[in-house]
Amino acid sequence: MSKLPRPTDTELAILRILWSRGACTVRQVHDELSRERPSAYTTALKMLQIMTEKGLVRRDDSERTHIYQSRLTEEQTQRQLVRDLLDRAFGGSASKLVLQALSARRPRRKSSEKSGS
16 A cells, blocks of 8 residues: 555544445535534545545446545545654654653542542
8 A cells, every 4th residue: 555645634534434334425524524614515525635646545336416425434545644643753662662652641639549548
């Protein structure tokens, strides 16, 4: 599989919709996106067209209503993003990445600490 471009935040939001719902029309993607942040139908259309050109999604235009689906699974995309972050920010050191990920996460309080026991 050739390396695809890194998706933008908006493209990731669209990919999350496609991963959770499966193949969708522009209208379906627009409706989902509009729940989080209002946008025009044409914005969703343009984003999907750009994502098609980038190779992030596939478009089935055999019917009047075009259907879009992600080219890669969620796991494949996550792996690609982590690999990219690992190379760019951590010089390829997985241990440095893991240490930063663990230190960035707040420790959870045990249930006995919450109740004062």
